[in-house]
Structures are given as C-alpha cells and as structure tokens.
Amino acid sequence: MLYEGVLRKMQTEMGQPIQYYLLFDNDFLNLNQALNKELHIHFIKYQCLNCGENRPIYRQGFCRTCFFETPAAGDWIMRPELSTAHLDKEDRDLEYEKKMQLQPHIVYLANSSSVKVGVTRKSQVPTRWIDQGAHEAIEIVEVPNRYLAGITEVALKDHISDKTNWRKMLRNDVKDEDLVQWRSELKPYIPEEAADYFLEARSETHMEFPVLNYPEKLKSLNLDKTPDFKGVLKGIKGQYLIFEDSTVFNVRGSEGYYIGLDIN
Known part of the structure; x- marks a missing residue:
C-alpha cells in the first residue's frame, strides 16, 4: 500500500x-x-x-524565508517568556499572536528521560506530553496567557531541567518519579504573578507507548x-x-x- x-x-x-x-x-x-x-x-x-x-x-x-517571516515561528514559540500579546504588542502578526498566546496555558512536569519542566497550551494536554515521550506527567499551574507560563518556566529552570534527552527516552532508560512530590518542592519558586494559579488537586497522568x-x-x-x-x-x-x-x-x-x- x-x-x-x-x-x-x-x-x-x-x-x-x-x-x-x-x-x-x-x-x-x-x-x-x-x-x-x-x-x-x-x-x-x-x-x-x-x-x-x-x-x-x-x-x-x-x-528559511518563511521561518523568519511567518508568525507561527516567532521567538515566543520556543521562548514563551517573550510573549507580548498581553501587552497588545505585535511581534509578527498581532491577531495570530493574540489567538495563540491569550488562552489558558499549563506549566507541567514530565518524565521522559528525567523530570523536566515545560509549557503548553491547555488544549494540548496530554498531546504535548505524548509528543515528548513522557511516560508520566503532571500539571503545576494553569495561567491565562503564555507570558505567565513562560516566566514561571524560566523561574523553575533554575531548579530543574527543561530538556529531554531523546536518546535515553528512546532507550526507555527512565525510572518512575513522584511528580506530586516534585511539584510540592518546586512550589516555593513559582513567581508571585503566577502563584495564585497553582494546581493543588492534580494527580499524575500515565502514558503507554506502542x-x-x-x-x-x-x-x-x-x-x-x-x-x-x-x-x-x-x-x-x-x-x-x-x-x-x-x-x-x-x-x-x-x-x-x-x-x-x-x-x-
């Protein structure tokens, strides 16, 4: 076929x-x-x-041309802390950026190769975790825009990785972690602007891959x-x-x- x-x-x-x-x-x-x-x-x-x-x-x-011109490849995609739509400030296309940035976002912990912090739109849970090959994940905060998620991730990156080792992930060289405990230990480092959005009553989501x-x-x-x-x-x-x-x-x-x- x-x-x-x-x-x-x-x-x-x-x-x-x-x-x-x-x-x-x-x-x-x-x-x-x-x-x-x-x-x-x-x-x-x-x-x-x-x-x-x-x-x-x-x-x-x-x-190359489109990468530097399309709003779908703006710097805020990879670095959400650079989001400016909440300030009514355009990067490449304000209408597109408002649509993508001004919606609920999740800061999460995922265990793909080791525990990491990440950001995704709420609508992309659990898709984002699956895409990263995480066998377990948990939400930390749910904020109303991408900027708040970005500054939260930046603050937490001082205490936990934001990278996935794709080789370890594909070898399944991983161990189970207590993500609820990890979340509790990271809670004091959440920025003041996002502290009220902490999610208390969330449990781990587990993924099984084919x-x-x-x-x-x-x-x-x-x-x-x-x-x-x-x-x-x-x-x-x-x-x-x-x-x-x-x-x-x-x-x-x-x-x-x-x-x-x-x-x-």
Whole structure:
C-alpha cells in the first residue's frame, strides 16, 4: 500500500497504548497497525508548510524565508517568556499572536528521560506530553496567557531541567518519579504573578507507548543523507518511529519533507 504526502507531526489519541496517525492531504494511516511490518520511506521533495514551495527546510517545517517571516515561528514559540500579546504588542502578526498566546496555558512536569519542566497550551494536554515521550506527567499551574507560563518556566529552570534527552527516552532508560512530590518542592519558586494559579488537586497522568522492542544503540535517520530507507517498525514513542535495526526517525523533525511510504 502506497501513501504519499508531506510530513507533519504525528497526530495522537490517548489509549492503552497511545494511537498514532500520519495525516496526508488525501489519506491517513494508523501507524499502530504497521507494527512488525516493513516500511519503505522514500524522500521525494521539500514542501514548506507555509508557502508550499519546494525549498530546503530550514527549521520547524519551514523554508528559511518563511521561518523568519511567518508568525507561527516567532521567538515566543520556543521562548514563551517573550510573549507580548498581553501587552497588545505585535511581534509578527498581532491577531495570530493574540489567538495563540491569550488562552489558558499549563506549566507541567514530565518524565521522559528525567523530570523536566515545560509549557503548553491547555488544549494540548496530554498531546504535548505524548509528543515528548513522557511516560508520566503532571500539571503545576494553569495561567491565562503564555507570558505567565513562560516566566514561571524560566523561574523553575533554575531548579530543574527543561530538556529531554531523546536518546535515553528512546532507550526507555527512565525510572518512575513522584511528580506530586516534585511539584510540592518546586512550589516555593513559582513567581508571585503566577502563584495564585497553582494546581493543588492534580494527580499524575500515565502514558503507554506502542513499542515492541526498545533499541540499545540508536541510529538516526536523516532523509537528506538517506533518501531511501527500509525497515521493520518496532515501536512509536514521542514523535519517533523505532525500527528493528535500531534506526530511529524523528517525524516531527522532518516536517516539510514530502515522502512516499510503502508498507509490506
């Protein structure tokens, strides 16, 4: 069966295990059903997620020009403390920025490779945790805009990491943590502006990923270097496909790549 289209981050559905979907313009694929089958991935061209042109992808699925122009790639995306829509101040497109920034946001703890702090829109819970390959997560505060979430994350980063070690995550080299205890210990470091938004009565959320075998030594698939790849799918975790030969493929990191996909 042949699928064709531009890669975007996999869509997910909470379940036991989590369900993963590849969405193309005219089709979609439940990847859980492809476990233990051979996938043939063939890179065809680039397709910028903004302009749609066949231009080399620079970052986040955008060509270089669009990355520096589209409001969907503003600095506040990666650094929420730079958000300014609450001040009625434009970065690239105030209407878009108000829509995205002026909505409830969650500061959370997630355990992917170790416990980390992060920020996401409330509407993206638990999707954000799944995308990071977290097997457990918990909310800390729920604030009304992205700026407050950003300054809270910055304050907590002095006491806990904000990074995921993707290699440890994919090897499943992790241990369970008491995230309720972690949250309690971090509470005194929440900025005064966000302190009233602390979430007292929240328990951990646990995620189960569809992985048959975890790899020990990882080989990362880069479609620019290896435009034609075949491998037996053994698992899906975070935004990664895990293959029998220990090759791992970051689907989200390959957004904007137009591929053909055959499943045998």
